[in-house]
Amino acid sequence: MTQTVQPDSLVTLHYRISLDNGQPLISTFEAQPATMHLGQGDIAPTLERCLAGLAVGERHSFELAPENAFGAHRAELVEKVRLEDFPDGAEVEPMVIMEFTAPDGSRYPGLIREVLDTHAVIDFNHPLAGKPIRFEVQIIGIN
Known part of the structure; x- marks a missing residue:
């Protein structure tokens, strides 16, 4: 049975967040992977939901509208x-x-x-509020 990311998983992954024009903002692909405990506030809940159901070794890219990323600019x-x-x-x-x-x-x-x-x-908005983003992930491990 393939192990997949659950809402409370401890996940080791590479990720990249970039603007929709391709400008990278944060990336771990060129460095050490990140480890995040989902449901603990390590990353935005909207980004956590993208990870749900992904399996070890899987690489996926998500195009997120502002309201599904860091929220609308208020x-x-x-x-x-x-x-x-x-x-x-x-x-x-x-x-x-x-x-x-x-x-x-x-x-x-x-x-x-x-x-x-x-x-x-x-x-006081998040710096990425109101911006569509691309969220790319590669799942390395799940605990």
């Missing part, structure tokens, strides 16, 4: 933050990722999109 996750509210000495420059603390104490990364006279525009 305008309500783009906020203006007053420059005076940034910590002293913080690097407030466009395209810098900073960590912010929510009122409940949880922490979130945000990308500074734009710096204005009194505010910075911060995008």
